Each structure stands twice: as C-alpha cells, then as structure tokens.
Amino acid sequence: KLGGGDDEKAVQGSHFSNNFQIAYQASSASELAFLEYLDREIAPDHGITIEPVGIEDGNQLDQATADGEYIANIYQHKHWLKQVIDATGMELTALGPVFQWSYSMYSSKHDSIDDLPEGAEIALLNDPANTAQALWILERAGKITFQDGVDPWAATENDIEDNIGGYEFTYMEYGAGPRTLDSVDAVIDYNMSFVDAGTPDEYRIYEPDAPREFAGQLVIGTEYVDDPQVEKLEEIFFDVRVQEYLATNDDPNLSGQLAPVSAE
Amino acid sequence: MIEISGLTKTYGPTPVLDGIDLTVGDAQIAAVVGPSGAGKSTLARCINLLERPTSGSITVAGQDLAGLSGGSLRRARRQIGTVFQSANLLRRLTAAQNIALPMRHQGLRDAEVRSRVADLLERVGMLHRANHYPSQLSGGQRQRIGIARSLALQPSVLLSDEATSGLDPDATRAILDLLTGLRDDLGVTILVITHEMDVVRGIADVVAQLDHGRIVEQGSVADVVRRSDSPLSRALLPMPAAPVAGDLRTWELRYTEDEVSPAWLSRVSRELGDVAVLAALVEESGGVPVGRLTVGLDPLLDERRVTQVLAAVGLAAEPGPARVDDARPATAGRTESAA
Amino acid sequence: MIEISGLTKTYGPTPVLDGIDLTVGDAQIAAVVGPSGAGKSTLARCINLLERPTSGSITVAGQDLAGLSGGSLRRARRQIGTVFQSANLLRRLTAAQNIALPMRHQGLRDAEVRSRVADLLERVGMLHRANHYPSQLSGGQRQRIGIARSLALQPSVLLSDEATSGLDPDATRAILDLLTGLRDDLGVTILVITHEMDVVRGIADVVAQLDHGRIVEQGSVADVVRRSDSPLSRALLPMPAAPVAGDLRTWELRYTEDEVSPAWLSRVSRELGDVAVLAALVEESGGVPVGRLTVGLDPLLDERRVTQVLAAVGLAAEPGPARVDDARPATAGRTESAA
Amino acid sequence: MTSLLATPWADVDDLLVPALGETVRMVGIVMAIVVLLGGPLGLLIFNTSPLGLTPHRAVHVSISWVANLGRSLPFLVLMAAIIPVTKLVFGTTIGFKAAIIPMSVAGIAFFARLTENAVREVPRELVDVGLATGATRWQIMRGIQLREALPGLVAGFTLNLVAMIEYSAIAGAIGSGGVGYLAVNYGYRRFDDHIMIACIVVLIAMVQAIQFSGDRAVRALTH
Amino acid sequence: MTSLLATPWADVDDLLVPALGETVRMVGIVMAIVVLLGGPLGLLIFNTSPLGLTPHRAVHVSISWVANLGRSLPFLVLMAAIIPVTKLVFGTTIGFKAAIIPMSVAGIAFFARLTENAVREVPRELVDVGLATGATRWQIMRGIQLREALPGLVAGFTLNLVAMIEYSAIAGAIGSGGVGYLAVNYGYRRFDDHIMIACIVVLIAMVQAIQFSGDRAVRALTH
Ligand SMILES: Nc1ncnc2c1ncn2[C@@H]1O[C@H](COP(=O)(O)OP(=O)(O)OP(=O)(O)O)[C@@H](O)[C@H]1O
C-alpha cells in the first residue's frame, strides 16, 4: 500500500497518521531489515507502526518525501542530500544520522590494496556521492591526493592531483559491483551488495571504518519539521537501543552491512 | 448523364488521356473499347474523381465533381457505382459484408442492409457463397461480388470496368440482363469498359473507341457496325475465320441498311449463281440485323454487277482476300517459338 | 503430356474437384471451360502442385509431381509455365524484372536473361513499358507481363488461366498466335482455361467442360461443335441473337459433317424456296467448317422434308423457337431493377 | 554466486503473486490508453503522409515529430521529464499511478509507429473503394484501413504489450512494482536467486503466452 | 531547477562527443548483427508457421520460443543472465564489448518479430509464383518474401534502431557509455542540467533523423 499520509486517517493536528510510511531504497535489504526492527522493537512503545516503502529511484523517493507522501526516508547521506537540494530545490531537512553503510574495496585477483598493480582498473559506482566516497577511501589509504580546495565529499576523477597507483577508473550502475568483480582488478562498493551476492569475505581486501560523513540520515520534508508526529519519529529513530542493536545484532540482512554511527 | 470535355490526364510527362470529349445521355449504355493501355480505366477513374484530371471538365448528373469537396463530393460519389477492373474486395470481409459495406457507411438500417444484400447476392448468383472470404472465391465469383457491391447504393450512374471479363457466357448474359434492366427500368446511365465485342453489340447504345488516350471513333452502335471500313466497325462485328475458297473468288459482305431482307441470300443466288458461305456472323443488334460475311462467288462474274446486286439488297461488297489473320495488329507477337 | 486421373480436391467438406479424368497429348492445346466457380483454376493449381490433390494422380511429361520433392520437384515445375488468373506480378520489380525473375532464379547468365526478356517483351507488345512497375501498368498490360513471365523458362507445358480475359481482340489474337506457334514449332503442351469461346474454337484441339468439379463433357473441338444438342456444343458455337421471324417458321441449323459445301444455302434455296438467314455464325475451326444458323422457312413446308434436304448437305435441323435469351442460365439475375 | 540470503521458496509466492497482479494491472491500463491514443495517432501520421488519404506536409511533419519525442529519450529520463505532468494529473510522482503516464507516452509513440506501418500495407485500391462509394474519411480509416490492417495491428499490439512489460520493469524504480521490477530489484540488485528464477519463469511464461495468443489471433484474422 | 553542479557549457562537448561516438559505434555494430541474424530468424519463424512456406509445428514452436526468450526479460536482467556468455566471448563483463551481446540478443529477438510481421504481409500468390517457377526456398525467401516486404522491413529496421538507442542507455549500467547513458547518469542521477539538455537535444535529433530517413526510404521503396 503506497501513497501519502493523507490517504490514512491523519492524527489530529498532524499531516501524518500513526502508521509511519518510511521510504528506503528498494534494493537495500538491510535498510528494510532495519525498519522492520524498529517496527518490531521500538515503535510499539510509541503507539506507532512503521511501514517500510521501497522505492528504487532516489530522486523520486526524495520528491515524494518533500511532498509529504512519506513521513521520512533513510537512504542518503548528507552530501547526497545537499546535492539533491542544491540541484532541484526540493525542501528536505535531515534530522540526524541513523546508521552507516559499510563501504569496502573487493578484489578476486589481489589480496590487499597494496598488492594492486600499477595501472590497476578499479570499478566505482557511477552516482556522484558514491564516486566521491570511493575516492575519499582511496585518498585516506594514501593512494591518491586531491587538488587544493576540493570538497572531498563531491570529488570526481577530475579533482585528483596525484594518482599514485596510476589507477584507471571504470564506472558501473548500482548492483553491478559483484558482477564486475572478475572483470577488473578491484571494486569499491557497499558491503551489502557483496553480502547479497554471496561474495566470499576474503575478497574484501580493504575495509576502512565508515566515516560519519557518510552516515545515513533520517530525512523529512522541511514543511513538516514542526509536525507533532515528527517528534515521535525522532524518538523512535534516535532511541538509544537502536545504535546498540546495530552494533550487536546477528540478523544476516543487517550485520556487516549497516553499522552504528561512528564517532568520527 | 455524363459529360466529358477536353479531359486530359498525364502521369509525369506521358499523357494517358489526351483531350477526351464524350457524352453519355441519361438511361444510355455507352461502351468504351480500345487496346490494352489505351486509358480506359483511367477515364473511369477520372469520372468518379479517383484520379484528378490534369485539365478538362467532367460533369456527372449536372455536377462538376472536381468542384465539389467534403460532404457534397461524397454524396455525388454515392450516385456513381463503380465496378473495378480487379474486383478490389476487402480481404477481411465476407462476400456479403463486402456488399454491405457501402450501405453501412451510408448508415442504412440493419434490416434494410440485410435484405438488399440478399437480393444483390441472388442477382449475381452468389447466394451460396455469401459467407466466403475473397480468398475462398474464384476469380469470377470475386468479380460478381464486386458488381453486386457497385449496385449497393442504387446508383444513378454506373461505371463498369471489365465487369464481365472473367465470367463465363451464362454469367455474362445474366449480368448484361441486369445492366439493361437497370437502364430500362430505372434509367441508370451506364459506362461499360469491355473487350468483348458481343457485349457491346448486345447492350450498348453508343460506343467509343479509345486509342493512345484519344477517342478515335464514336457513335451509336448500330451506325458504327454498318459504317464502312472503320477499324471500330470491323472490331465490333469481326469476320469469323474463313477457309480458303478453292477456285471461287472471295468477297467480303457487310449489312449496310436497316432493312435487309433475311432472304437476300436466296435471292442473290438466283441472280449470281451459287453463293458459297465461307464465314458469317449475322445477328440482331439494337433491333436491326447486322452482319458480315465472307462468300465465294464465280470468279468470272463482273465486279460491278456483283456490287450492284448486293447493294440492292442492302449489303456492301468488297473483293477479298479476307483471311482474318493477315490483318495483324501493331502489337502482334510473331508466331515463331519463344527463342 | 498431362494425364490426370481420379483427381479430387476438397476444401473442408466441399469437394471442388470431384474425380477428374483428363488427358492432354503432347503438342496439343486443350481448353477447359465451365461456369465461374467450377474448379478450373483449382485444376490448374493441382497440376503444378500449388494445391496438393486430396486424391487421384497427375502426371506431367511422365512424372508424378506429387511423388517428387526438393530439387526434382523444382526441375519438374520449371518445365511447367503458369499464367495466373490475376497476373500476380511482384510489386517491387519492374515489368522487365518480373519476366527476368524465373531466369535469374535458374541462374541464367546476365546477357542471356537480357536478350530473352527483350524478346518476350516484344512478343507481348510491352517493350515500351519495360521499366514500369506493376502499379503503373494497366490491367491488360499486367496480364501480358504475366504471360511473358510464364514463358521465361521455355516450358514444355503451359498452364494458361484466363490469360486473355482482359485483353482486347488484337492483343488476344497476338497471344493466341504466340500459343499456337509454341505448340506447332516447339511441341509445347498447353492447357488453356478460358471463357471466350472464340478462343477455344480458334486454337484448341480438345475441350473439356467442367461443372461443379466434374467434367461433364469432353472431346475434340471439331467433334464437340458438330455433336448434337450438348450444352458444351451450344456454348462453343453460340447462336447469335436472331430477330423474330415474322410469318416464317424458324429452324435451327447446325453443321454436322466435315464436308459441308459452302454453297449449300443456294442449293437448299432451290429445293425449299427462300431461306431467310436470321442469325448465323459460320467459320472455319480446326480445318473444317463449323456453323450454327437460325433461318426462317415457309411454314407450310413438311418438317421431314426440310430435315432430309438439310441432312443431305450435311446440316442438322431442328424447328425453333430459337431466341437466345429465352434459355436463361441457372445463375441468371432477373432483369428487374435492383430493389 | 548463489545467494545465502535467497527468499525461501515457500515465501516466493508472497512477493510474486502481488507483483504479477501489479504488472497485469499496470500493463493492462497502459495498453488500453496506448491503443486508444496511439492507434489514431498512427493513422493520422500515415494519412497525412504522401502515401495517405489526405497528405498534408506540415501536419505530418509536426505530429510525426511529436510522436518521435516519446521514443527519443531513455525511459528513465522520460519518466523524470514527465514528472510535472504526472504530479499535476495524479498529485503523486510515486507508485502505480505515476508510472502510467510515462509508460503511456512511450507506448503511444511506439504503437503509433506500429499502426502506421500496419496501415501502410493496406493496398491503395481498397481505400479507393471507400472513396468511390462516398465513405467519409473516418469510415475509410476505421472500416477499411484499420480493418484490413487487423492482423498487422494485432501483431503490433503483441509487440507493444511485451515492450510495455519491459518498461514496467524500469518504471518499478518509482515504486510501481510488477514482476519485471521484482526481477531487477530482488534478482539483479539483491542477488536473490529464488526470486530471480521465479520472476524469469513467470516473465517467460507470460511473454510466451502473449505471443502465442497474438500469433493465433493473427492467423485467425488472416483470410 | 538549475543545477549548481552543471558542467560548464564549454565542457559539455568533451563528454558529449565521445558519448555520441560510442552510441553510434555500439548501435551500429549491434544493428549489423541484428539484421544479419534477426532477419533470417524472423523468416524462419514465419515460414515454419501454418501460413508459411514449409509449415513445421515443432520447429516453429521451438524457434519462436527461443526468440521470445530474448524479449521476455527486462534488459538489465537479460544482461545479468548473459554475463557467462559475455565473459566467454570477450573475457570481460563490462564496457562497450560486454554490452554488445545482450543488446544483440534483445535486438535479434525484436527484429525477428518485426521481420515476421513484415513478411506476413506479402500476398501468398506472390510466393506461389516462386513455387510455380521452380525457385528454391531460399530464392523465394530472398527474392520474393524479403524483397516484397522491403518497405515493411525498412520501417521495422527504423523502429529497431531507435529501440537499440534506448537499450544502449540501459547498457550504460555496465559501463558501455553512450549518449543515452550520459543522459541517465550525468543528467538524471547527477542533476547536471547542461549535460541533460545537451543529451536530450542530441537524442531527439538523432531519433528524428533516423525516422525521417527511414520514412523516406520506405516511400522510395513503395511502388
Ligand atoms: N480456400 C477455399 N475454401 C473454400 N472454398 C474454396 C476455396 N478456394 C476455392 N474455393 C471454391 O472452389 C470453387 C472453385 O474455385 P476455382 O477458383 O477453381 O473456380 P474457377 O473455375 O477457376 O472459377 P472462375 O472462372 O471464376 O475463375 C469455387 O466455388 C470457390 O468458391
């Protein structure tokens, strides 16, 4: 059942009902598992049910959130969000980070990032935020440097000053990562894709801590910032039990894919 | 009433019709004959404006079709029935549905359509194939459905382009009876394009011969048949093949008067001696006897006398030779084998 | 040589051909006539195996086509030229290319193809339209290209389905000359389907009449024309329309002997008095004179004597009435107006 | 690469059955719109062309141009470009309803061309029959051109229907669901082999059934 | 909605020109394969059908089934399913080369149906001419069926060509590049309006030009 909050019986004084429709990126099993956890363990304490709504197209998902069709979404980090807002003028507000996606380098040919040969071909996700995040990982690993004044959260290949490893970059669609593994020297992609694809853990050759910069945000339409139901939303998502669960759970759909928000 | 004047039609540089003047009176049947490619079908297509004339004017029942458009053009066209040279039946409709189509388009009531269709199917002898699709019909059957369809809207003018070409003599006669009936009882004006000269003799009031886009001869059928050496006249009443005459001298005879006594042959025998009838086509056409014969006479007879005696009974006579296949047409193939 | 025996073809429940037995000898022209829908085209399509017979056998030049397949079937078919009832020209090829197609498929050299195509175009009088597409040709022109194409592979057997139906008399004669030439000079065996009885009389050696899928009559043309009251005989040599005879008694006469003196009319006049020739069709067909006449005689003459006198000169006589349009065919339409 | 996380076979139905329903509903509604608008558009394109009933260069060029627009853009881009319209009509840019407009636009453009191609094959002489009997343009188009082109139109419809299933998979990105989307999302992105296999089987069966019925209909209509 | 992140107009060329080259090369190669294999496949499907030259139920059903496979799956799923083949042939599963196989498979299946539909419109009597004159099956197919269906085939080719541009945009997912992909990725995903506008203009112009040339060719071939 899709559609806006006004389809439901809205709570007095609010745009939303007690059934919170939360949009997530449909191909992410871990985001769904996370929302199901909230619905099961946290939301009942507030008299709320959480209904996850999977939408694959991030742009459409944000648009619908801004329009108040869903009370919130949880698929993007703040840099992506900024970019969306800058580009489209959508009125969205981030309430704060909720979890982090593990983002790693995988290879079926080489055993560690240092073993990558000169001129290695590395596949990156083709959307800007994920490209930037991958380059940022390489920069932190000391494999490339950025030009002065570049915002690392929006960096592209053109912003590289020194490509120390002499890497060649190839771009791929979200979902192609594990399938591309055999065709390139290394792939930088979300762990959840590889977990889904059943890629052996030993192919994960470089696994930096997920930076807080790229934590997944709880995003709502700016118009609804003062909505009474949004208060409840925050209470649920920022409940202390949540971060602990993310650190300790053994749900195969969640563990190793979504991590607690890190300090830095 | 069809009045055509100065009609010219060209495809690119070549004129296909070149200054046609032709009038067909009310309740008349006009036949248009002429060699293949002469422009007969094009003429018919110009009359119902399927082709737009390059120049000249055509009026049908007093209306100049080229000046009409939209609804009035459609109304005018409904008054003109057309039998196409190649039946042109809709492939996805049965025989009956093909006949019904123009009526349905005109918005006739269902019951009316059904009864007219049944009537038309019967007239063309096709009731037993009413529900066959064109692909399940023989060539002649298709043609008959095309004829029935052309009459669906009870037109006051009928253009019939080789309607009977693929039909057997009995079916042809039935169709010709149908056409003469339309003319006589309903005053329908009919333009018949045909290659069958017996059809022309059988039903046409007037005839026009087209060649290379021009009318080379025209007139009432009775006149043309009895006029002298004109090619159309010979074509209309062709001389049958005659055997060689032995030691006799061959003569070609032609009825020229309206009142030729049928007993002329017996009478002429009494004056000229034995008349050997080598070939003959004698019949009644348009209420008068017409005929063409090849006869053999005593070679010693005086030419002038022969001519006079025959003229006295109403026949023109010319000395032979008269073997038909000596008069080869321009388009003739040689009789040798295909190389 | 075409030998057909026990040929049956059904579409669903309805038999279209029903036990046909027919033999056409080498270098013979056989005509198949019969009403529209009788099964003539189906017969032709069975001979070259475009339709598979339901039962019965057909051999062409000693080969049973139904028993062949692949290459040998193709070789056999190349020996059989076919003129289709509706020319069936390829729409994307010019007239010349249509004629060339079978030769190209057979792999003839370019120069050979070009010269044969030019020759065939000339034979059918179509050189001037060589590069026209079918849509730019008249009906008769298309038909002539179809005829030329059927001869492209110099077949030893030719199936001609109403090849001359849409042609004017001159073009028809040219085509018939072409066909007889093929028979006489190259020994081609020809099956002609036609509705034109003068075509049958003009070129056919034997004739078969098909009706409702059965052969109802067959024989040599000369025999059939002179045989008594058979419908085929009447159809082959139709009696022209005759005027009413006044106070004379009408008689229908028919040539029955091979040797009828052409002067019989003069002689009979001497014995029976004036013979009024009301209608006549007399000609030479297959080397012998054939004829049918309606004459008026003195009503007081003794019937037996008239018969005897005429029999003596080689004619059968029957008392009239003989107005042709009294003998309506089964499929006739009524002459009343379209309702 | 066999996924460890594949949906258990027993649960596959729970996803597949509603998705199948969504596909049928979505494609069904879209095809109705496509036929209703794309057919006439195709007729118009053909009949204003030099080969048509009422040639008219300006009109032909412009509507042909418009119809090409619907096929010029990658479907994802088309969906984005159409968002304002979608929002205006349905008030939402997400889900089943939102998918219908871009799918219809692409489908109409496609079916218009298929219709044009089918109608072009109707022999000109049959149109002449309509003209000679004084039928209106509309009667000629409906009673002669469309009817005679019926087998070709049905074949085109079949082709279009299958293409719409493909588009519905892309439209899944805006939450409209459907089997194609399930295959892309669960099967392709999430490596859920069970769902993937089930979807593929259903899709193949569906396309096979459509093509089979289409072929039969075409044959039945060909006399 | 003007993007702050748009590529400067002056630099648009640097992305667009190579992308255009990629599209032309990719679609060009694919169409060559599609015509070479899809055409004969379509001929075979038609001629083994009950309306064809040599009806053969078993063969017809099986090749028709195989051809349907290529159209049954959403293109993204088809690409994934075909990866083993792609890998075997080209040793890689990404980039320009890898896109060619799945695009060809989908294109062949599509063109086979278009060919079948075009050939079905050739009047049976013309095939009879070939049979009666002793032409081989191959000669009949080539010299009669294909030649007579030429306008329909060209129209189908045009349709197929445009569809392949759409597919090339999806094939961008495995890094094959092209204008369609540029539009999706830079234009749509990255909100780069300049690139988006440039791509849309190029795509529209391309499709327009294809359709225009196709229509002219069809008319030139129709006598
Ligand atoms: N596919 C079919 N299904 C059913 N009946 C058919 C089919 N094809 C032909 N017929 C019928 O078979 C009969 C013979 O057809 P055929 O074409 O052989 O006639 P024909 O003697 O050549 O006639 P015509 O002189 O009019 O050309 C016709 O009555 C026709 O209706």
Ligand SMILES: Nc1ncnc2c1ncn2[C@@H]1O[C@H](COP(=O)(O)OP(=O)(O)OP(=O)(O)O)[C@@H](O)[C@H]1O
């Ligand atoms: N589209 C065209 N382009 C060029 N020439 C054409 C075109 N259409 C017809 N013609 C020519 O016009 C002439 C007249 O054709 P039309 O069909 O009127 O002849 P017709 O007298 O009906 O002949 P037939 O008795 O063979 O039917 C023919 O020589 C034909 O080749």
Ligand SMILES: [Mg+2]
């Ligand atoms: Mg004509």
Ligand SMILES: [Mg+2]
């Ligand atoms: Mg026939």
